[in-house]
Amino acid sequence: MDTESTYSGYSYYSGRSRGSHRHGERSRDRHKSRSKDSRSEKSVTINAPPAEPLLGDSSVRGEEVQDDNWGETTTAVTGTSEHSLSQEDIVRITKDLEDSVGIDCRRYFTLTLAVVLGLLVFLTPMAFLVLPHLLWPEKLQRCGTACEGLFISVAFKLLILLLAVWALFFRPPRAGLPRVFVFRALLAVLVLLFVVSYWLFYSVRILDSQDENYQGIVQYAVSLVDALLFIHYLAIVLLELRQLQPCFSVCVTRSTDGETRHYNLGQLSIQRAALAIVENYYRDFPIHNPALLTASKSRAAKHLAGLKVYNVDGEFPATPAEGPGNNAAAGLAHSQSRAMIAAAARRRDTSHNELYYEEAEHERRVRKRKARLVVAVEEAFTHIKRMQEDEQKKAPGDVMDPREAAQAIFPSMARALQKYLRTTKQQHCHSMESIQQHLAFCITNNMTPKAFLESYLTPGPTLQYSRERWLARQWTLISEASVTSGLKDGSVFLLKCIDFSLVVTAKKIPYIQMSEEYIDPKSHKFVLRLQSETSV
Amino acid sequence: MYFVPGQPVTAVVQRIEIHKLRQGEHLILGFSIGGGIDQDPGQNPFSEDKTDKGIYVTRVTPGGPAEVADLRMGDKIMQVNGWDMTMVTHDQARKRLTKKNEKVVRLLVTRKSLEEAVKHSMTTYPKQ
Numbered sequence: 001m002d003t004e005s006t007y008s009g010y011s012y013y014s015g016r017s018r019g020s021h022r023h024g025e026r027s028r029d030r031h032k033s034r035s036k037d038s039r040s041e042k043s044v045t046i047n048a049p050p051a052e053p054l055l056g057d058s059s060v061r062g063e064e065v066q067d068d069n070w071g072e073t074t075t076a077v078t079g080t081s082e083h084s085l086s087q088e089d090i091v092r093i094t095k096d097l098e099d100s101v102g103i104d105c106r107r108y109f110t111l112t113l114a115v116v117l118g119l120l121v122f123l124t125p126m127a128f129l130v131l132p133h134l135l136w137p138e139k140l141q142r143c144g145t146a147c148e149g150l151f152i153s154v155a156f157k158l159l160i161l162l163l164a165v166w167a168l169f170f171r172p173p174r175a176g177l178p179r180v181f182v183f184r185a186l187l188a189v190l191v192l193l194f195v196v197s198y199w200l201f202y203s204v205r206i207l208d209s210q211d212e213n214y215q216g217i218v219q220y221a222v223s224l225v226d227a228l229l230f231i232h233y234l235a236i237v238l239l240e241l242r243q244l245q246p247c248f249s250v251c252v253t254r255s256t257d258g259e260t261r262h263y264n265l266g267q268l269s270i271q272r273a274a275l276a277i278v279e280n281y282y283r284d285f286p287i288h289n290p291a292l293l294t295a296s297k298s299r300a301a302k303h304l305a306g307l308k309v310y311n312v313d314g315e316f317p318a319t320p321a322e323g324p325g326n327n328a329a330a331g332l333a334h335s336q337s338r339a340m341i342a343a344a345a346r347r348r349d350t351s352h353n354e355l356y357y358e359e360a361e362h363e364r365r366v367r368k369r370k371a372r373l374v375v376a377v378e379e380a381f382t383h384i385k386r387m388q389e390d391e392q393k394k395a396p397g398d399v400m401d402p403r404e405a406a407q408a409i410f411p412s413m414a415r416a417l418q419k420y421l422r423t424t425k426q427q428h429c430h431s432m433e434s435i436q437q438h439l440a441f442c443i444t445n446n447m448t449p450k451a452f453l454e455s456y457l458t459p460g461p462t463l464q465y466s467r468e469r470w471l472a473r474q475w476t477l478i479s480e481a482s483v484t485s486g487l488k489d490g491s492v493f494l495l496k497c498i499d500f501s502l503v504v505t506a507k508k509i510p511y512i513q514m515s516e517e518y519i520d521p522k523s524h525k526f527v528l529r530l531q532s533e534t535s536v
Numbered sequence: 537m538y539f540v541p542g543q544p545v546t547a548v549v550q551r552i553e554i555h556k557l558r559q560g561e562h563l564i565l566g567f568s569i570g571g572g573i574d575q576d577p578g579q580n581p582f583s584e585d586k587t588d589k590g591i592y593v594t595r596v597t598p599g600g601p602a603e604v605a606d607l608r609m610g611d612k613i614m615q616v617n618g619w620d621m622t623m624v625t626h627d628q629a630r631k632r633l634t635k636k637n638e639k640v641v642r643l644l645v646t647r648k649s650l651e652e653a654v655k656h657s658m659t660t661y662p663k664q
Contacts, residue, residue, distance in 0.1 A: 529576040532626060533594050535568040536633040 107176065117188055118165065121228060124195055125154060128202060128221040136210045147215040150222050157225045164232050168239070174279075177271045178477055179484045183238045191231055198224050243268045248487050248506045252277055256293055256500040259285050264509070271483040274495055277504060278475055281495075286459040288500055291425035295358075299351060303344060311336070362423075369420040370457065376416040377449040380409040384443060406440035421456065429465055430456065474498070545622060547646040548654050549614055554605045554641050565633060565641065566600020567593050567607055572626030582610040584648065590614075591621045591629045593645070611645040618642075 129151075132140055143151075206217060243266035250273065253260045261284050265273050311332070384405050400408065417435065421427040442452040455464065477483055478501075479493035489508035494501050556563035571580055573589045582592045593611045596603050613621045616632045624632070633641060 529579075530574070530626075531570060531576050531579040533568050533570045534626065534630045535595070535597075536565045536630060 107173065113188070114169065117191060118169075120195055121165075121191060122158065122162065124198065125158060125221045125225050128224065129154070129218060131207070132211075132214060132217055135207070136212075139210060139212045141212050141214050143214050143218070147218050150215070150218045154218070154222055154225055157222070157229060161225065161229055161232060164229075168232070168235060175275050177275060177483075179271060179482075181272075182269065182484050187231070187235050187238065190234075191228075194227065194231065195224075242266065243272070247509060248273075248489070249509050250277065250487075250504055250506045252281070253503045254285060254288070254500055255503055256288065256290075261285065265487065265506075267486055269484050269486055270479050270481060270491065270493055271477060273487050273506070274475075274477050274483075274493065274504070277502065278495060281502065282463045283461050285461060287429060287462045287465055289425060289429070289459060290499060291428070299355070302351065303349075304340070366420075366423050369416070369423045373413070373416040373420045373456075374449070374453065376413040377453055380413045381449045381452075383409055383412075386446065402440040402444040403436075405443050406436050410436055410439060417456065426456070426459065429459075431466075434466055545614075547612075547614060548650040549644040549646045550606075550650055552605050552607050552643045552645055554601050554607065554643065556639055556641070557601045563634070563636065563639070564600070565602050566597040567602040568595040569613070569626075569629055569633070570594040572629055573623055574625045574627075583612070588612075589623075591624065591626075607643070607645065608647065611647045613643055613645050615644040616641055 202220070205211070206220075211217065245266050246264035247266050248264070250263050250265055251260060252263065261280070263277065263280055265276060268276065387399065414432075414435075418427065421430060438455065439452060441447075474497065476496040477493060478496055479491075481488075481491060481493075483493075487506050489506065491506045493504050495504065496502075554565050556565055569591050571577070571583075571589060571591045575589065577583065577589045578586050580586070580588070580592060582594070583590070591613045593602075593607060593609055593613065596607055596609050613629075615621055616629075617638065619632050621629055621632070
């Protein structure tokens with residue numbers, strides 16, 4: 001069986017049903033797959049080799065049963081089309097659909113609430129003004145000049161309020177957070193209470209008694225709109241301004257490869273802080289490449305695989321004992337692991353030596369391939385020349401648009417680029433189509449070969465790659481404190497995604513005590529420090 | 537050769553008499569001086585106490601009148617012809633040594649080996 005594989009991050013979505021996903025299975029799958037060069041550039045084989053034996057682990061039996069199905073996880077995608085769906089893709093899409101239904105319900109509910117509240121708020125002042133004319137027009141006093149001036153004021157304030165509400169609240173939602181957004185909920189309740197209390201007053205004192213003083217009614221409506229504008233001001237301060245002042249410095253570490261970044265955040269609730277961090281994650285962190293992690297995991301497995309523990313006292317550690325018997329089994333496991341650790345520490349292993357030489361060799365290989373790639377790309381770019389305006393009229397034949405030009409020069413650099421990507425284990429991040437698109441883009445914008453290569457030489461942020469490679473769309477927030485509580489000094493939470501998690505630690509930015517010292521510019525005086533020698 | 541502020545400086549000195557040599561139109565003594573109250577005492581390689589701003593002999597030209605008169609490199613010049621050299625600027629020191637109408641300069645110099653010789657002689661004759 002062809003065991004060479006190109007690792008794609010979806011190998012854990014095998015033919016098993018979604019419900020039986022277990023953490024252990026997923027992590028085991030990840031460190032089992034190897035990434036090696038596949039034989040031909042056009043076929044991709046996804047494979048999960050059998051598990052390495054772990055000691056003293058009764059779940060090994062369960063894993064082996066699962067491994068008998070590993071043939072089903074092999075998917076060969078042949079042909080040049082990158083649009084064929086593997087079984088993994090189908091499973092993933094249905095999973096996404098299912099999950100998104102629950103979130104959409106909540107989103108629509110919030111949206112309808114917001115629309116209802118907005119309509120109530122906008123129609124109330126107009127209702128206040130129009131109702132007296134409808135209900136008791138004969139008794140109403142004529143509206144004088146001052147009163148009509150107030151009409152203009154109401155109209156403009158309502159217009160400003162409309163624009164302000166549209167600017168602040170009617171933006172496309174950028175995320176679905178686990179818990180309700182506390183400030184927004186509070187503000188909605190406040191507005192509702194406010195409008196309801198105004199309606200109460202209006203209905204009791206004005207509608208019931210059929211007040212004739214129309215100017216008073218108009219002033220009442222103006223006061224309502226004023227108060228609404230002030231509530232909007234409160235909304236801006238609470239929702240937008242309060243978190244601008246940096247208060248906490250958060251350290252975000254990716255659990256798989258240790259990439260760390262630091263951000264400054266203001267006073268936010270944990271879920272909003274998590275949202276800000278995830279948005280920054282897409283920009284700052286290089287894309288998560290599972291293929292780079294296999295080496296350390298295989299080394300770790302080799303450490304343990306070299307030792308076997310035998311129990312010569314005749315007890316059976318595999319029997320699931322209940323009650324007091326459990327302690328004996330646990331104690332046995334403890335002593336076994338301690339014995340293993342002691343033996344591993346005493347054993348002289350040369351794996352550090354292997355690691356050193358392996359890394360040196362890899363470094364050399366990468367640099368060699370990179371040199372070949374740079375030369376190939378530079379040579380390819382020399383074959384293309386941008387045609388000037390006047391030349392277009394002279395030679396109409398064999399003129400190409402950027403896409404065709406890219407397709408023309410791509411074959412000369414394709415091999416070098418593929419080899420480089422395989423050496424740096426990035427080949428699953430870039431498809432041929434995306435490479436050609438990028439080449440056409442660079443040619444159109446007069447970019448140099450170095451600029452074209454930049455996106456392949458260093459792994460870029462996650463957003464740079466196409467959507468299928470993101471591997472991180474659904475995030476789970478794991479926190480001991482409630483997610484609507486504020487960030488505190490020393491709060492720790494996790495943002496879990498399927499392949500990895502981001503560990504976030506928050507630290508308070510210290511209070512800065514700055515003092516002033518005045519130095520008179522005239523006091524800058526200097527003398528020469530000499531040690532001259534004179535002969536006499 | 538410690539300098540205690542406020543107390544008179546005491547040192548064991550040697551008298552050295554140098555006869556100036558005529559070279560062209562200059563009278564030379566054959567050594568170089570360094571130090572002075574306007575100089576940086578920390579850069580003086582010969583002084584024990586790095587705050588000592590006295591005048592030190594930094595070089596002695598071989599075969600010159602100073603070498604003949606047994607002036608050594610590292611000597612601190614305490615007096616020149618009766619004039620004090622422990623608190624002078626570099627230029628003042630140079631002027632005192634190179635007066636055109638003086639053919640002979642009588643220096644009082646001190647060096648560490650003198651102190652040690654005195655101490656040694658005092659300890660080896662305790663019985664006397």
